[in-house]
Amino acid sequence: MVTAESNPNDTLVSVKDLKMYFPVTEGLLIQRHTADVKAVDGLTFDVAKNETLGLVGESGCGKSTTGRAILQLHRPTAGSVEFDGVELTDLKGSELRRFRRRMQMIFQDPFSSLNPRMTVSQIIGEPMAIHGLYKGQERRERIEFIMNAVGLNPLFAKRYPHEFSGGQRQRIGIARALAVEPDFIVCDEPVSALDVSIQAQVVNLLEDLQTEFGLTYLFIAHDLSVVKHISDRIAVMYLGHIVELSEANELYNNPIHAYTKALLSAVPIPDPVVEKTRERIILEGDVPSPLNPPAGCVFRTRCTRQGTTGCTCSDTTPELTEVSPGHWVANCECCMSD
Amino acid sequence: MARLLDVNNLKTHFFTEEGVVRAVDGVTWHVDEGETLALVGESGCGKSVTAMSILRLIPSPPGRIVDGEIIFEGQNLLEASDEEMRAIRGNRISMVFQEPMTSLNPVLTIGQQIRESIILHLGLNDSEATTRSIELLELVGIPDAAGRINDYPHQFSGGMRQRVMIAMALSCNPKLLIADEPTTALDVTIQAQVMEIMGNLSKDLGTAVLIITHNLGVVARYADRVNVMYAGRIIESSTAENVFHNPQHGYTVGLMASVPRLDDEEHVRLATIEGQPPLLIDEIHGCAFQPRCPKDESCFCSSEGTPELTEISPGHWVADCPCCMSRDTVPA
Ligand SMILES: Nc1ncnc2c1ncn2[C@@H]1O[C@H](COP(=O)(O)OP(=O)(O)O)[C@@H](O)[C@H]1O
Ligand SMILES: Nc1ncnc2c1ncn2[C@@H]1O[C@H](COP(=O)(O)OP(=O)(O)O)[C@@H](O)[C@H]1O
Ligand SMILES: [Mg+2]
Ligand SMILES: [Mg+2]
Numbered sequence: 001m002v003t004a005e006s007n008p009n010d011t012l013v014s015v016k017d018l019k020m021y022f023p024v025t026e027g028l029l030i031q032r033h034t035a036d037v038k039a040v041d042g043l044t045f046d047v048a049k050n051e052t053l054g055l056v057g058e059s060g061c062g063k064s065t066t067g068r069a070i071l072q073l074h075r076p077t078a079g080s081v082e083f084d085g086v087e088l089t090d091l092k093g094s095e096l097r098r099f100r101r102r103m104q105m106i107f108q109d110p111f112s113s114l115n116p117r118m119t120v121s122q123i124i125g126e127p128m129a130i131h132g133l134y135k136g137q138e139r140r141e142r143i144e145f146i147m148n149a150v151g152l153n154p155l156f157a158k159r160y161p162h163e164f165s166g167g168q169r170q171r172i173g174i175a176r177a178l179a180v181e182p183d184f185i186v187c188d189e190p191v192s193a194l195d196v197s198i199q200a201q202v203v204n205l206l207e208d209l210q211t212e213f214g215l216t217y218l219f220i221a222h223d224l225s226v227v228k229h230i231s232d233r234i235a236v237m238y239l240g241h242i243v244e245l246s247e248a249n250e251l252y253n254n255p256i257h258a259y260t261k262a263l264l265s266a267v268p269i270p271d272p273v274v275e276k277t278r279e280r281i282i283l284e285g286d287v288p289s290p291l292n293p294p295a296g297c298v299f300r301t302r303c304t305r306q307g308t309t310g311c312t313c314s315d316t317t318p319e320l321t322e323v324s325p326g327h328w329v330a331n332c333e334c335c336m337s338d
Numbered sequence: 339m340a341r342l343l344d345v346n347n348l349k350t351h352f353f354t355e356e357g358v359v360r361a362v363d364g365v366t367w368h369v370d371e372g373e374t375l376a377l378v379g380e381s382g383c384g385k386s387v388t389a390m391s392i393l394r395l396i397p398s399p400p401g402r403i404v405d406g407e408i409i410f411e412g413q414n415l416l417e418a419s420d421e422e423m424r425a426i427r428g429n430r431i432s433m434v435f436q437e438p439m440t441s442l443n444p445v446l447t448i449g450q451q452i453r454e455s456i457i458l459h460l461g462l463n464d465s466e467a468t469t470r471s472i473e474l475l476e477l478v479g480i481p482d483a484a485g486r487i488n489d490y491p492h493q494f495s496g497g498m499r500q501r502v503m504i505a506m507a508l509s510c511n512p513k514l515l516i517a518d519e520p521t522t523a524l525d526v527t528i529q530a531q532v533m534e535i536m537g538n539l540s541k542d543l544g545t546a547v548l549i550i551t552h553n554l555g556v557v558a559r560y561a562d563r564v565n566v567m568y569a570g571r572i573i574e575s576s577t578a579e580n581v582f583h584n585p586q587h588g589y590t591v592g593l594m595a596s597v598p599r600l601d602d603e604e605h606v607r608l609a610t611i612e613g614q615p616p617l618l619i620d621e622i623h624g625c626a627f628q629p630r631c632p633k634d635e636s637c638f639c640s641s642e643g644t645p646e647l648t649e650i651s652p653g654h655w656v657a658d659c660p661c662c663m664s665r666d667t668v669p670a
Contacts, residue, residue, distance in 0.1 A: 197611040200611075228600055229608070266527045269558065270599060280530055
């Protein structure tokens with residue numbers, strides 16, 4: 001379901017109706033649960049082995065929460081996350097830890113995600129220690145191997161993070177994620193903090209490592225151009241929901257949901273000749289709060305076609321529907337009309 | 339078009355304990371009336387310091403404008419008195435920054451802040467200023483402007499605050515608007531809203547814009563001309579069409595090839611510029627790009643004088659370094 005290939009053996013991660021709510025409580029002595037932040041509210045998608053699935057959407061739409069809920073860094077409120085055929089939401093303790101080794105994360109901010117008091121070799125070696133892998137000389141060799149793989153000179157193993165530039169620090173973060181031979185990496189805005197020329201170095205590195213180590217990526221970013229460049233398929237999120245999911249070029253050439261169209265049109269193309277004639281769809285207003293999302297279609301408060309088609313999206317939540325092979329859209333009549 | 343601003347051989351240095359940071363080190367450029375000029379380059383290359391120098395807002399110490407001229411409407415701002423500068427700032431030249439929350443006063447209402455600048459610079463009375471404030475907020479697309487004029491900054495979203503900043507910046511019909519990363523903190527759809535408003539308004543009002551951004555898409559969409567900065571100097575300057583489609587300097591070529599495009603049909607590997615920009619604390623002899631230039635061995639530019647901006651075709655200026663300028667420096 002919601003996958004490029006229909007062969008289930010090719011699926012590494014399978015997410016079904018995933019929900020992640022954060023409770024809001026009030027009161028000092030007696031905490032009363034007064035509301036929920038519906039950060040992720042019913043996501044269904046698969047990630048195939050060796051695939052890069054891009055996850056785009058504006059800040060606060062639930063991208064990071066989705067990544068963390070898949071890795072069980074947040075325990076989901078509801079729904080299922082299968083990894084290589086095993087249901088993760090049921091696992092605890094050492095069983096879960098065994099799977100955690102195979103699923104790693106790379107973060108946006110190379111400045112705050114590395115412990116400033118640890119050397120590069122300690123940073124890369126730590127996950128090995130946690131999972132009891134590679135001892136003594138073997139570990140030193142593994143650290144050297146990984147540093148070479150990510151383009152860091154192993155001579156710098158004894159240095160501290162502050163001695164490196166932003167791009168190099170991101171390489172340290174990538175090396176750490178690779179240390180324990182993962183199958184799946186959630187890349188959460190890995191290049192957003194970097195200058196364009198450095199961004200390109202890291203994007204190329206991630207592509208090379210994927211080929212070399214057979215990695216599967218969930219690539220989260222708000223920069224649609226980067227996501228489209230690196231991803232095989234793209235899921236577009238809005239307020240905790242997926243509104244559209246398809247192969248990357250298909251999404252650009254043939255967007256169907258009104259939000260996808262607006263998002264694509266808002267990204268300027270670095271070409272003055274193209275931009276001169278490019279029309280923009282300007283969305284009115286802001287994204288509603290996930291504390292109190294609109295009932296039914298979450299996009300309807302900003303959809304210019306809302307109500308015009310006699311669509312019932314104010315009562316019923318649109319389901320992801322396959323409109324052409326591999327192209328899924330939240331089935332809301334007004335959001336899908338031209 | 340008439341000349342609005344001429345910056346001649348501007349040098350702004352910071353005298354720190356570690357040494358002299360040559361943040362801006364001899365830049366010459368201009369803005370014509372009504373045009374939009376973009377300033378691009380990697381972080382730390384001196385874009386913000388350039389902008390702050392024009393407004394004479396360089397913190398001193400440690401900073402000082404050590405050389406050059408800034409001729410605005412015929413007057414050298416480096417010779418203007420503090421009082422004259424206060425009259426120019428927010429009036430003839432105004433500014434929009436990246437983070438509107440830090441540039442708005444949190445304890446004053448939006449209305450008080452816009453009114454203040456209108457009363458100060460345009461000499462309107464209280465009720466006239468209120469009317470004008472509401473008009474301006476409507477102009478930048480704040481819904482129910484009359485109802486929101488007594489709200490405080492924190493009651494607005496990030497995109498709305500940036501629109502308020504634009505309204506304030508344009509309140510006195512400035513001749514020049516300096517926008518330093520005005521949409522970097524905003525999401526793309528909000529960025530599009532804000533940029534369209536700023537672009538359209540400046541056109542309507544005939545305001546010239548100096549936009550500083552690292553987003554080359556924004557540059558392509560809004561800029562008439564582009565200055566490319568590297569290590570405190572301008573290494574290429576021309577029309578947007580030239581800079582994007584006919585870049586001459588190796589750095590510009592690399593920069594343009596390193597950004598993915600949404601309309602790429604095929605997956606092309608991104609070009610990279612190896613290495614990092616130099617630290618500005620060390621005095622740079624000759625061509626600053628030399629250590630990263632794919633063609634470095636065959637050229638003596640690092641030992642010769644600073645490459646001068648040279649006009650290679652009408653309106654297209656390139657730092658005159660023989661290896662950086664040859665077109666086969668396009669990185670693989
Ligand atoms: N630990 C948390 N507790 C409460 N709310 C959270 C927590 N983490 C995220 N949220 C909220 O969930 C929503 C989605 O956040 P996030 O997944 O970080 O979005 P994105 O990564 O797309 O920017 C936001 O409204 C955010 O404030
Ligand atoms: N107050 C300051 N003291 C010392 N150095 C400064 C100061 N402000 C800026 N610089 C230095 O000047 C250089 C240019 O900075 P800036 O103009 O802010 O870069 P950007 O192109 O990213 O806007 C940087 O190396 C920066 O560290
Ligand atoms: Mg996030
Ligand atoms: Mg800056």
